[in-house]
Every structure is written in C-alpha cells, then in structure tokens.
Amino acid sequence: MWTNWSGGRECRPTATVRPLDDSGVSGVVRRAAQRGQAVRPVGAGHSFSALAVTDGVHVDLSAFSGITGSGGRPGRPTVRVRAGTTLAQLHAELADRDLALEAPLELAAPTVGGALAVGMHGSGSSLGSLSAAVVGVRLVDGRGRLRDVAAADLDAARTSLGALGVLLEAELAVVPAGRVRVTREPRPVDEVLDAQFWASHPVVEAAVFPSARTALTRWVDPLPEHAPESEDEDADGAEKAEKEERERTVGVTVAGATGRTALGGAVVVERALPRLVPRFNRAVSRLARTVTATGPMHRVLSSPPAVRFEQTEWALPRTTFLEGARELLTALADDGLEVGLPVRLRVGAPESGWLHPAHGRPTGWVAVRVPRGTDHAPVLERAWRVLRAHGGRPHWASRSDWTVEDTVAAYPRLPDFRRVRDDYDPDRVFATPALDAVLGD
Ligand SMILES: Cc1cc2nc3c(=O)[nH]c(=O)nc-3n(C[C@H](O)[C@H](O)[C@H](O)COP(=O)(O)OP(=O)(O)OC[C@H]3O[C@@H](n4cnc5c(N)ncnc54)[C@H](O)[C@@H]3O)c2cc1C
Numbered sequence: 001m002w003t004n005w006s007g008g009r010e011c012r013p014t015a016t017v018r019p020l021d022d023s024g025v026s027g028v029v030r031r032a033a034q035r036g037q038a039v040r041p042v043g044a045g046h047s048f049s050a051l052a053v054t055d056g057v058h059v060d061l062s063a064f065s066g067i068t069g070s071g072g073r074p075g076r077p078t079v080r081v082r083a084g085t086t087l088a089q090l091h092a093e094l095a096d097r098d099l100a101l102e103a104p105l106e107l108a109a110p111t112v113g114g115a116l117a118v119g120m121h122g123s124g125s126s127l128g129s130l131s132a133a134v135v136g137v138r139l140v141d142g143r144g145r146l147r148d149v150a151a152a153d154l155d156a157a158r159t160s161l162g163a164l165g166v167l168l169e170a171e172l173a174v175v176p177a178g179r180v181r182v183t184r185e186p187r188p189v190d191e192v193l194d195a196q197f198w199a200s201h202p203v204v205e206a207a208v209f210p211s212a213r214t215a216l217t218r219w220v221d222p223l224p225e226h227a228p229e230s231e232d233e234d235a236d237g238a239e240k241a242e243k244e245e246r247e248r249t250v251g252v253t254v255a256g257a258t259g260r261t262a263l264g265g266a267v268v269v270e271r272a273l274p275r276l277v278p279r280f281n282r283a284v285s286r287l288a289r290t291v292t293a294t295g296p297m298h299r300v301l302s303s304p305p306a307v308r309f310e311q312t313e314w315a316l317p318r319t320t321f322l323e324g325a326r327e328l329l330t331a332l333a334d335d336g337l338e339v340g341l342p343v344r345l346r347v348g349a350p351e352s353g354w355l356h357p358a359h360g361r362p363t364g365w366v367a368v369r370v371p372r373g374t375d376h377a378p379v380l381e382r383a384w385r386v387l388r389a390h391g392g393r394p395h396w397a398s399r400s401d402w403t404v405e406d407t408v409a410a411y412p413r414l415p416d417f418r419r420v421r422d423d424y425d426p427d428r429v430f431a432t433p434a435l436d437a438v439l440g441d
Pocket of ligand 1: 005006041042043044045046047048051061083084106107109110111112113114115116117118119120121122161162165166167168305397
C-alpha cells in the first residue's frame with residue numbers, strides 16, 4: 001500500500017519497480033504498455049492531490065540520484081541533475097560546487113522529478129519556480145523511447161504533471177552560491193495586504209490567521225560577498241529562539257503541541273486539544289519579536305513541518321491576489337472555520353511553462369492548510385470558492401475541485417500541451433483518473 005505525505009491519498013499499485021538505469025526505465029514502460037497497465041512515476045509522495053495515485057505500475061526513481069555534470073556559459077551556469085534527487089541532496093551538491101538554486105525552495109524531501117512535474121515554487125516577486133530554471137529535459141516516453149525534449153516543446157516538459165513520460169534528468173540554470181539574511185517579524189495584517197509589502201525584498205512571504213490583526217512575515221535579503229560576520233544567530237539558533245519565544249508567550253505546554261517555525265511550519269496540535277488551537281493561534285499572532293539569521297538561502301529558509309496537514313494552494317493573478325486573500329480571511333473568520341495553521345501568502349514571477357499555474361502572469365499564491373485529524377473539507381471547499389472567483393488556478397500538488405473544463409478555460413496554451421502529449425504518450429500509458437480529470441484524455 002502506498003500513502004502520500006499527508007496520509008490523505010493511498011493506492012495499491014500492481015507493482016512498484018525501481019529501475020537502476022535508463023534502459024531499465026524503458027523496459028518497465030514497454031512491458032507495462034504491452035500488458036495494458038498504466039505507468040506512474042512517483043517521487044517523495046509530497047503532493048496532496050491524487051497525481052501520484054495509480055493501480056498500475058509505480059516507478060520509483062530513487063536510484064536516479066545526484067548531479068551528473070555541469071555546463072552553461074560564463075555567468076550562466078547549469079547543472080544536469082537526475083530526477084530522483086531530493087531537494088536536500090541537490091542543495092548540498094550545488095553548495096559543494098559553490099552554486100545554488102535561484103528559486104527559494106525550503107522543503108528537503110521532494111524529488112526534482114516531482115517538484116518539476118507540479119511546478120514547485122518559493123516566494124519572490126521576480127523569482128520563478130524550479131520549472132523556470134529548466135533548460136533541458138531527458139525522459140522516457142510512452143513507447144519506451146529515450147528522448148531529449150526539443151527546445152520548442154520545453155514549455156510543455158517543464159511542468160508536465162508526469163503526463164509526458166518518466167523524467168530521467170533535467171538541466172537546470174543555477175546561480176553562484178551566496179549568503180543571505182532572513183528576517184522573521186510580526187507585521188500588521190493591513191500592511192501585508194498592501195502591494196508595497198510584496199515589493200519590499202527579493203524573497204518575501206506572510207502567514208495570517210483569519211481573525212488575527214498581526215501577520216507573521218519572513219523576508220530574505222542578499223548579503224554582500226565580504227559582509228562582516230554579524231551578531232545574527234545562525235539558522236538553527238534562530239529557529240530555537242523563535243520556538244522558545246512562542247512557548248513562553250503562549251504559556252502552555254501541551255503534550256503533542258509544538259510551535260515550530262510559524263511560517264511554513266506548524267503551530268499546533270497533532271494529538272492535542274482542539275479547543276486550545278484558537279487560543280494558541282491568537283497568541284502566536286501577537287508575538288513581538290524579530291528574529292534574524294544568516295547563511296545559505298536553503299538553510300535559513302528550511303522549516304520542516306511539525307505536523308501533517310492537508311492543503312489547497314492557488315495561484316491568483318497579482319491584480320486580484322490581495323483582494324482575494326482579504327476576502328478569504330474574512331470568509332473563514334465569518335464562517336467560524338478554524339484553520340489550525342495560518343493562511344500562507346507568497347508571490348512569484350510569470351512562468352513560461354504552458355501548464356504552470358503562474359503561466360503568463362505575475363502571481364500571488366494563497367495556501368490554506370488544515371492539520372491532519374481535523375475535518376478539512378469545509379475549510380478547503382470555502383477556500384476553493386473564494387480563490388476560484390478571483391481567477392485562481394490551483395497548484396497541481398494541492399487538493400482542489402478543478403476540472404478539465406477549468407483547465408481549458410484557464411490555460412491558453414493547453415492545445416500546445418496536448419499536441420506534445422499526443423507525440424510523447426500517444427497511447428496514454430501515463431494517464432490516470434486524476435490526470436484525466438484535469439487534462440482530459
Ligand atoms: C509539507 C509540505 C510543504 C510543501 N511546500 C511547498 C512549497 O513551498 N512550494 C510548492 O510549490 N509546493 C510545496 N509542496 C508541494 C510539493 O512541492 C510537491 O508535492 C512536491 O514538489 C512533489 O514532489 P514529490 O517528489 O513529492 O512528487 P510526488 O508527489 O511523488 O509526485 C508528484 C507528481 O510528479 C510526478 N513525478 C514524480 N517523479 C516524476 C518523474 N521522474 N517523471 C515524471 N513525473 C514525475 C508524479 O507522477 C506526480 O504526478 C509542499 C508539500 C508538503 C507536503
């Protein structure tokens with residue numbers, strides 16, 4: 001039995017195979033196609049949607065790990081990385097080469113193949129997702145053929161939902177490694193719901209509880225190459241200090257309750273007392289301490305979640321982002337819906353990927369998270385209604401009620417994607433019910 005990270009999706013594949021090389025993947029696809037079985041590559045299972053679910057063959061790419069080479073030209077370096085590489089490993093191997101990803105991605109476990117398939121993003125007005133860094137893709141198509149995706153089709157392959165084939169390797173544009181300073185600070189919600197806030201730093205985000213007046217914010221600034229060592233705490237120290245501060249403020253110690261990093265991470269409750277949640281949340285929102293830390297971007301942003309949750313995240317046009325976020329917070333508060341975790345707000349640059357939710361428009365991301373063990377349906381359904389009404393497109397990895405009719409209406413380059421899909425997977429070996437539901441057959 002396979003289960004995703006949140007525990008909300010499971011399936012029983014006919015087989016799970018772990019090929020060791022490119023020809024192994026080709027063989028798996030050919031044999032499955034002959035038997036009429038579906039093939040589904042699977043990464044770390046960190047998607048909340050059913051994209052990785054199959055009753056066919058799961059292809060585990062964990063043997064396809066690591067950076068295999070570098071290239072690019074002076075000032076524009078690239079690396080080739082295998083699809084099963086986790087982001088933690090990618091960050092570490094890049095750091096060994098004095099390189100880094102430009103996208104501020106904070107999660108360790110997702111694989112390059114999975115993160116690209118769904119268009120994994122961080123937060124920054126002019127920063128793209130991991131998909132935006134793709135300059136080349138090698139995959140095994142639905143006939144078992146090894147193919148390097150042509151430049152003209154790259155915008156289909158950079159965010160493909162796994163519909164084109166099993167990605168083996170991607171060439172990614174990277175940047176020189178550098179140190180940054182991250183600042184975490186409470187700010188009035190009204191300030192966060194103003195466009196100026198989002199242009200204030202290269203990496204910036206906020207987390208807001210529906211009825212709170214204070215938002216928890218986090219931003220990142222680059223440090224000059226020879227900046228003197230500062231008084232800042234290092235990343236681990238800052239996280240510890242933040243946790244202690246929250247525990248002191250809240251003044252309660254609940255077994256199983258934990259206050260990890262408020263942004264990105266969790267604030268409350270796994271097994272704990274639901275009635276404490278609102279109190280805890282309000283207290284967290286009143287925190288008055290600024291915490292800074294310096295280090296490489298992936299280290300200072302790292303915030304492993306302390307509780308499991310379900311999530312819906314939508315990409316709104318930047319023009320409706322703040323109005324949509326405000327309306328969502330009001331709707332959740334008015335309906336008395338307890339989210340348990342703050343609504344997370346982030347921004348991103350327009351994406352060229354034909355199926356990336358930020359395709360063609362500056363984007364504001366709105367994520368609603370509900371801890372596992374609570375009834376997530378009323379909260380998520382309320383969020384879908386508001387975010388859809390503001391022109392949102394759901395993150396492919398998140399829970400949503402999105403349909404193929406929505407995709408047709410919201411993605412102008414869908415016909416181009418379908419043309420490439422017909423070429424790469426004419427027999428629909430990689431189709432699943434979840435893919436059919438949003439892409440059609
Ligand atoms: C705690 C948590 C925090 C998160 N934070 C963020 C965030 O900050 N930003 C964000 O954008 N997302 C976030 N997500 C969602 C997450 O980015 C995606 O779920 C993740 O990137 C998917 O990677 P994975 O390896 O887990 O893929 P899986 O979930 O296993 O698979 C996802 C899709 O990718 C396909 N796939 C996997 N490998 C391949 C391959 N080799 N070739 C072709 N297709 C493949 C699968 O078939 C499936 O369709 C978060 C999720 C969690 C649980």
